[in-house]
Amino acid sequence: MVVLDRDTVKVPGLGVVRAETLVARIGRRWTVGGRSFLVLTPSIRDTVNSVSRKAQIVGPKDLPALVWNTDVKPGDFVIEVGSGSGAVTVVLANAVGPEGRVVSYDLRSDFLTRARENVAAAGLSERVEFKVGDPRSEIAERDADAFIVDIPDPWEAVRAAEKALRPCGHFASYSPNVEQVNRTVASLRARTFVEIRTVEIIEREIEASESGTRPSFAPLGHTGYLTFARSVLETL
Ligand SMILES: C[S@@+](CC[C@H](N)C(=O)[O-])C[C@H]1O[C@@H](n2cnc3c(N)ncnc32)[C@H](O)[C@@H]1O
Structure with a gap:
């Protein structure tokens, strides 16, 4: 191929x-x-698989769920925290289309360089602005449609998400460990977020052949948990 x-x-x-x-x-x-x-x-799946990695990426099993559950669509404005290798950035930039925009933050300029190269290789640079920054402090952006976080302490970004999202905007975080989920959910509950839920995506490959069709023997490995919520102006 x-x-x-x-x-x-x-x-x-x-x-x-x-x-x-x-x-x-x-x-x-x-x-x-x-x-x-x-x-x-190349499909978007091929593009993500060919991303040159400096940080662990969110994999193809979890990426569609991230976009679907945050309702990211053409024309949207999306903020990402934790650019890493830029795998999520590529998928978001693809989803927002030529009229949309992605602002992607990372603490480290070396990660941003790698993410920028991967987004450029996918031909999506015009839709993405990379910024060195830490969402634990103030960020300038407002009226975002979605706010996507992949950092070790996502709960620390919830305050920035609350300020940056438009009413009914979507929050998502990706975390390998359940302890991270607990702290993120607690932080969302303490602020004006509703419809808070966490999922783990389990994908099982089916091998089809003339001699028989059955699930693959490959193990169902854990990757991470996805936590979603919507930002509102007041809760009940
Ligand atoms: C696991 S990587 C993200 C991978 C990315 N989602 C991908 O699929 O390519 C986590 C990134 O978050 C960045 N990071 C950690 N804490 C941060 C913070 N407080 N603000 C911004 N970026 C942060 C790290 O430098 C690292 O590049």
Whole structure:
């Protein structure tokens, strides 16, 4: 399989190929150097899988749930806290479309550099602004449609989320440990958030073959918990 980016494509075992050479072969087999490849355009799943990693990324199992449950859609304004490698940033930038905007914060400029490179490789730079910042202190943005957090202490970002979200805007945090969930939920309950809920996504691959179809033997590994809430002006 060959995955395209904008100008060049790295083909494992073959080297770097100009993208335009491949465009005419999209959806077809391409034989070069005695080897045969199938040329496919990249899906958002392929793009996230090819993100160069400096920090642990949110994986493809959890990313669709993050976007669906926060109702992120074309034209939205989204704030992200904890850019890391930029995997979530890529998915958010893809979801908000050309009219939307993502502001992504990280404490560390080296992580922002990597995230910026990954977003650029996905061709989505124009929709994203990266900022060095710590949401435990004040952030300038207001009227956001969604506020997405992936840092070790997400509960510390809840106050900033409350100020930055528009009424009925969506909060989400991603946390590997249940202790993080407990503290985040307590912080949401102490502020003007409603519809607070936490899920773990369990995805099981099914292997289909002529000799029989059954669940894969691959273990169902834990990744993280997703906590969601909506910001309102007053609670009951
Ligand atoms: C696990 S990584 C995020 C990965 C990212 N969601 C992805 O999928 O590529 C966590 C990031 O949060 C950043 N971080 C930690 N505490 C922070 C804070 N208080 N404010 C902003 N960023 C923070 C770290 O520097 C790190 O880059």
